[in-house]
Each structure stands twice: as structure tokens, then as C-alpha cells.
Amino acid sequence: MQSIWETKFVVVDVETTGSKPEYNNVIEISCILVKNGEILEEFSTLVNPHQNIPRFITQMTGITNEMTYSAPDFRVIIPELKRFFTKDSVFVAHNVNFDYSFVQKSFEKNGFEFPEIPKLCTLRLARRLIGGINKKNVGALSEYLGIRIKNRHRAFGDARATAQILIELLEIAENEHNITETEDLLQFQYKPYFSYNVAQKILGKPYFESEELPDSPGVYYFIDDNENVLYIGKAKSLRKRIQSYFTTTTSRKIIRLLRSTKKIRWQTTSTELRALIEESRQIKLYKPEFNVVSKRLRSFPFIQVSNEKRYPVFNITYEPNPNEGICFGPFKNRETAELVLDIIYKKFRLKKCKSEFDRKHPETTCLYFQTKKCLAPCLEDFQDEEYxxxxxxxRDFLTNVDNGLIQTLESLMFSYADNFDFEQANEIKNQIYEVRKVFGNDLENFAQISERNFLAIYPRNGNYSGVEVLLIHNGKLVWDAYLNEYPSFEFLLEKISKFLEKNWNIDGKLSKEEMDEIRIVMNWINQHRYDLKILDVGKLLESKS
Structure with missing residues (x-):
């Protein structure tokens, strides 16, 4: 059985000329691939329906006949869609039968058979997993979960919001219902559900007055009679999240948790990212009985080039020390780090020898030099500058990621696909996404831990009337705040300058706690990359002078 985190969920949203797939056609389609709780790939396009778009559809979506006139026919995009709808994927949509029926019928109309893949409905899931709100449409769920929607009622905006809703639902399903396998999740969406007030029906009294709960990010703790921490969670809104435990639920686990709970405590944080980091720390500290994941710290592989030796080489390490050389990472697993390292040594003529060496005469050089895979710094007349x-x-190859490392990986992926080795091609595709998280960013030298210094500004409520401001230094969150208005240039410079007066250098090897935080920060930045405004700290300081 496959884990819910290893499954390829393809989140789909279509805009159409009407409600009947037999007679009406698709005018826009978006597909978003979700795996490991993250968005891996996106595809969106208008489609020429070859029929009139009714006025009310144009009023709702903004899509006109003129916009679709030069758009591709559905037949043209089928090869692209086939990349998403593979036998090991799950078709996901909000009210899934509508979107599924249109995609399936569009394939059939064009002479193609749509693959038989499971369907997962986020509307059904939300009804069984989330209490506290009556409406469960995309807009209401997004507002409740703190998800920003761009271009509501357009396929890409709705699909992206639905993908983020799915990620939240997967976490709830695992943490509160012990659902870890995809087959169980697919069955769960059809499980009968009912509503009741848990606090009144089971416990006889509430733990708190609703007015006490702050409507802000934070971490909450369920605690028993003996002051043992039973469960730790994080929330974008503590009020909405904690109240949800006392409304709709079908989970025996949550009922057992609430029966064991004597009180609930919480601590607010300025930002959602700070809540994520604090939750991870507290779970690893207390190892609560009802938390099923993230109870132990783990090491992540890095690629490091040491400054100590005369002719440094790139190596994989689980104990990175930015003071001893450039560090790239953290990578999710060793396989991805090894793939990057292999590409470096195949494309560049670095020293392949593991140990130091004596100077040699040309006739004694090794095979690497003779096949032009090494500069051979072991030669007597070798100039160090060349190395x-x-x-x-x-470094430029890794930094200029789209025209360097990613381009090389994509060529490798297409090579496997051309030779019908689709399993290996898919593996490379997944690794490309992991590589992008480490190397891919608009900031110069972002991949290097010591250069990962920037400000991120995030609109909490979908606009810049209220923003979260995050100062990231060496890949870690060192300062954050919530502001009611967009910060001034002078304000940002003041905060940066005050911090840098006391904190600048990385102190020795990165600990497991630091690696865990860097990984959380990277994932959060990547997940919200479309909504963030990123400001390079170095360039901000330069503009000051």
C-alpha cells in the first residue's frame, strides 16, 4: 500500500461552456501535481471549445470567445495531460465528478481513452475532516485555512487553492485520523459523517471561552491531568483551529485525545513560519503520544567544498560547516545529492583523487587526465589559478540553475523518456523538483547557506493591508513580525542593521536542529513562492550607502 505522501495527486480544475460534458466543452484546464505535501508541477491553458461561450460563463470566469479563439484544441494538449494522468496518480478536484467527467469525455471526443485512475474529492474530505464552518466551497475553505486565492473562478486560481487545501487535509487526515495509506484515504471520503459538540456530548464542559482564543498564528498543546503533553499542533489561526476540535469530527483518535485532555494551552507567534518551526521543536522535545510524525531529529545531506586543501573537491556530508567551505543544501535524501555530485564530476575537470598527492611527470598521469576529465593539478608545471x-x-553552473544544473537534469530526463525508461525519467523529474528547492531562487547564490540572506514579505490576508515580514539569515528565520501595513524602506533597513550588529557569522557545524529549521524555511518559502516579495539583504544594505 502506498503512503499518502508518496502518492501523485493531480489536482484539476476546468472551466466549461456548461454543465453537461456530452454537449458542452472545456474552455480552460489546470493540473497541479502534489506529492510529499508539496506542489511539484503546474500546467494551465485556455482551450478552444469550438462552440459559443454563454454570457453568464463569461461574467463568472472572465473568459471570452475572443480569448479562446486562438487557444489550442483539446486534442493538442492531450500529450501534455498524459504526463500527469499516469496509472499511479490520483485525480483530485473539488466536487470531483464534475471535473473528471469533462476531462474523461474530452479525451473520448478526441479518440483517446482516459486512464482508469482513482478519484479523490476535496469537498467530501473537507466535510469529514473540518468542522467550525458550514460552507465547504473552495472560497470558504481557503478563507478558513488562510489560503490566498488569485483569480477566483479561473482554472489555475481554483486549482492552486484546491491543491493547498488538499495538503492541509492530508495533514489533518494523518494527525487526527491515523490515515497514512492512500487506499484508506480514498475509502474515508465516502465514510458517513455526523456533527456534534464534543465538549458537551463527551466532556460535559468546555476547556475555555471562545473569546480567549487569539485569531493569530501559534502553537497549541493538549495536556492531561499529570501535565503530560498529549498533542502539539500549529495553526494559522489558533481560534479557528482549536475550535474545530469541538465541532464536527468522526475520529476515534480525536475523541480519545479529548477524553484524556485536562486543559489546552497555546502560545502565539508573529508569523505562520515561526509557528511551523516552533511546532517542530516542541514535538521533538516532548514526543507527544498523539503526534505520529516528526518526533525525532534527522540529519540531511549537504554538498560541501572545503577551503582547507590546496585543491578542494566536492563531497557529501551530514555535518556541514559553512566556516570551512561553501555548503549547498540541505537535500531531501542522499540520492539527489549524489546525482548532483555525479553531474559536477562528469561536466567539470576537478581533481578525482581522494587523497593528496606528489607532483608527477606527464608520462605518469592517470586515466582521468588522459580522457580530459581532470585538470591534473598533480603535474609539476600546473598553475593553481586554472583549478x-x-x-x-x-559555482556558476550551480547558481545559474535553469541554464546549468536544471537544464542538464532535464536533458537526462528526456534521454530516459526517449529510450522508454519512464520509471527512471520520473525519478529524475522528482529529483529536479528537490534540486530546485535547494538551488532555484531569484536571489544570487541562494543555494549557498552562507549567502541565504533575504527578507520575505507575505500578505497574510491576500493583500498588503496586513503582512508578515521574515528576515532569513544563513537559511534560518532570525526575526519576524506582523505589520498592519506594508513596511517602509527605512523600517526594514533599521531591523536588518540592528540584527547584523550582533549576529553575522555561522558558528561552526550546523546542528540537527539548525538543519531541521533550514529545511522547514526552504519548504515554506518554496510553497509560498508565488505570493512572496523577496528582497536581497546585501542589495538593501548597498542601497543604504
Missing amino acids: YDELNRV
Whole structure:
């Protein structure tokens, strides 16, 4: 059985000329691939329906006949859609039968058979997993979960919101219902559900007055009679999240948790990211009985080039030390780090020898030099600058990710696909996404831990009337705040300058706690990359002078 985190969920939203797939056609489609709780790939396009778009559809979506006139026919985009709808994927939509029927019928109309894949409905899931709100449409759920929607009632805006809703629902399903396998999740969506007030029916009294709960991010704790921490969670809104435990539920686990709970405590945080980091720390500290994931710290692989040796080489390490050389990472697993390392040594003529060496005469050089895979710094007349230039070329290759490392990986992926090795091609595709999280960012030298210094501004309520401001230094969150208005340039400079007066250097090896935080920060930044405004700390300081 496959884990819910290893499954490929394809979140789909279609806009159509009407409600009947037999007679009406698709005018826009968006597909978003979700795996491991993250968005891996996106595809969206208008489609020429070859029929009139009714006025009310245009009023709702903004899509006109003129917009779709030069759009591709559905037949043209089928090869692209086939990349998403593979036998190991799950078709996901909000009210899934509508979107599924249109996609399936559109394939059939064009002479193609749509693959038989499972369907998962986020509307059904939300009805069984989330209490506290009556409406469960995309807009209401997004508002409740703190998800920002761009271009509501357009396929991409709705699909992206639904993908983020799915990620939240998967976490709730695992943490509160012990659902870890995809087959169980698919069955759960059809499980009968009912509503009741848990606090009154089971416990006889509430733990708190609703007015006490702050409508802000934070971490909450369920505690028993002996002051043992039973469960720790984080929330974008403590009020909405904690109240949800006392409304709709079908989970025996939650009922057992509430029966064991004597009181609930919480601590507010300025930002959602701070709540994520604090939740991870507290779970690893207390190891609560009802938390099923993230109870232990783990090490992540990094790629590091050491400054200690005369001719440094790139190595994989689980104990990175930015003070001893450039560090790239953290990578999700060793396989991805090894793939990057293999590409570096195949494309660049760095020293392949593991140990130091004596100077050699040309006739005794090794096979690497003879096949032009190494500069051979072991030669008597070798100029050191040549080796350092090659190191800089590697750094540029990793930094200019789209025209360097990613381009190389994509060529490798297409090569496997051309040879019908689709399993290996898919593996490379997944690794490309992991590589992008480490190397792919608009900031120069973002991949290097010591250069990962920037401000991120996040609109909490979908606009810049209220914003979360995050100062990331060496990949870690060092300062954050919630502001009611967009911060001034002078305000940002003041905060940066005050911090940098006391804190600048990385102190020795990165601990497991630091690696865990860097990983959380990277994932959060990547997940919200479309909504963030990123400001380079170095360039901000330069503009000051």
C-alpha cells in the first residue's frame, strides 16, 4: 500500500461552456501535481471549445470567445495531460465528478481513452475532516485555512487553492485520523459523517471561552491531568483551529485525545513560519503520544567544498560547516545529492583523487587526465589559478540553475523518456523538483547557506493591508513580525542593521536542529513562492550607502 505522501495527486480544475460534458466543452484546464505535501508541477491553458461561450460563463470566469479563439484544441494538449494522468496518480478536484467527467469525455471526443485512475474529492474530505464552518466551497475553505486565492473562478486560481487545501487535509487526515495509506484515504471520503459538540456530548464542559482564543498564528498543546503533553499542533489561526476540535469530527483518535485532555494551552507567534518551526521543536522535545510524525531529529545531506586543501573537491556530508567551505543544501535524501555530485564530476575537470598527492611527470598521469576529465593539478608545471577558475565555473553552473544544473537534469530526463525508461525519467523529474528547492531562487547564490540572506514579505490576508515580514539569515528565520501595513524602506533597513550588529557569522557545524529549521524555511518559502516579495539583504544594505 502506498503512503499518502508518496502518492501523485493531480489536482484539476476546468472551466466549461456548461454543465453537461456530452454537449458542452472545456474552455480552460489546470493540473497541479502534489506529492510529499508539496506542489511539484503546474500546467494551465485556455482551450478552444469550438462552440459559443454563454454570457453568464463569461461574467463568472472572465473568459471570452475572443480569448479562446486562438487557444489550442483539446486534442493538442492531450500529450501534455498524459504526463500527469499516469496509472499511479490520483485525480483530485473539488466536487470531483464534475471535473473528471469533462476531462474523461474530452479525451473520448478526441479518440483517446482516459486512464482508469482513482478519484479523490476535496469537498467530501473537507466535510469529514473540518468542522467550525458550514460552507465547504473552495472560497470558504481557503478563507478558513488562510489560503490566498488569485483569480477566483479561473482554472489555475481554483486549482492552486484546491491543491493547498488538499495538503492541509492530508495533514489533518494523518494527525487526527491515523490515515497514512492512500487506499484508506480514498475509502474515508465516502465514510458517513455526523456533527456534534464534543465538549458537551463527551466532556460535559468546555476547556475555555471562545473569546480567549487569539485569531493569530501559534502553537497549541493538549495536556492531561499529570501535565503530560498529549498533542502539539500549529495553526494559522489558533481560534479557528482549536475550535474545530469541538465541532464536527468522526475520529476515534480525536475523541480519545479529548477524553484524556485536562486543559489546552497555546502560545502565539508573529508569523505562520515561526509557528511551523516552533511546532517542530516542541514535538521533538516532548514526543507527544498523539503526534505520529516528526518526533525525532534527522540529519540531511549537504554538498560541501572545503577551503582547507590546496585543491578542494566536492563531497557529501551530514555535518556541514559553512566556516570551512561553501555548503549547498540541505537535500531531501542522499540520492539527489549524489546525482548532483555525479553531474559536477562528469561536466567539470576537478581533481578525482581522494587523497593528496606528489607532483608527477606527464608520462605518469592517470586515466582521468588522459580522457580530459581532470585538470591534473598533480603535474609539476600546473598553475593553481586554472583549478580555482574551474571551481568558479562549477559555482556558476550551480547558481545559474535553469541554464546549468536544471537544464542538464532535464536533458537526462528526456534521454530516459526517449529510450522508454519512464520509471527512471520520473525519478529524475522528482529529483529536479528537490534540486530546485535547494538551488532555484531569484536571489544570487541562494543555494549557498552562507549567502541565504533575504527578507520575505507575505500578505497574510491576500493583500498588503496586513503582512508578515521574515528576515532569513544563513537559511534560518532570525526575526519576524506582523505589520498592519506594508513596511517602509527605512523600517526594514533599521531591523536588518540592528540584527547584523550582533549576529553575522555561522558558528561552526550546523546542528540537527539548525538543519531541521533550514529545511522547514526552504519548504515554506518554496510553497509560498508565488505570493512572496523577496528582497536581497546585501542589495538593501548597498542601497543604504
